[in-house]
Amino acid sequence: MKKIISILVILTGISASIAQPNWAVDARNFSFTLTCVCQVNVDGKITKDTEDMLAAFVGSECRGVGKINEEGLCFFTVYSNTAEGERISLKYWSNRQQKVIEMPQTLAFKENASYGEISSPMVFYTDL
Numbered sequence: 001m002k003k004i005i006s007i008l009v010i011l012t013g014i015s016a017s018i019a020q021p022n023w024a025v026d027a028r029n030f031s032f033t034l035t036c037v038c039q040v041n042v043d044g045k046i047t048k049d050t051e052d053m054l055a056a057f058v059g060s061e062c063r064g065v066g067k068i069n070e071e072g073l074c075f076f077t078v079y080s081n082t083a084e085g086e087r088i089s090l091k092y093w094s095n096r097q098q099k100v101i102e103m104p105q106t107l108a109f110k111e112n113a114s115y116g117e118i119s120s121p122m123v124f125y126t127d128l
Contacts, residue, residue: 018098021091023055023065030079034109036066037116038074040092041125046072051095054124056088056107063088073121084110092126101126 027033039046040054047068056064056078066076080086090103103124107115116122 020051020095021053021055021093021100023053023062023091023093025062025064025079027077027079030063030081032080032083032109032111034078034080034107034111034113034115036064036074036076036078036107036114036122037118038066038122038124039072040068040074041123042094043126046123047094048072049095051093053093054103055091055093057091058086058088058109073118078107078109080109080111082109084108090124092124094126
């Protein structure tokens, strides 16, 4: 009986996946914004997985979230109560890998700044 339980625990653990993060930000709590149009390069390829997400953080506080679309673009707004100077770190949810990856790049917050355009998106790499 113990062997059967052990085997079930092992098999259950193998098929378990981590839930997609519940990243969210309440824009009403902030005075300033910047926008970002970007792509995420994973292992040399731009991801087009529509379940992938990119989120902006100051410390542990989520300040913006965007989902990757079918063209591999991610649109998101970053919020702040400081007009400029905050360092924005980025976290990427990889649906394929079922994990959160802390991105090596950061952004400098500046009120009304715009990073990237549809024709020339900013590219973030999961590793440098």
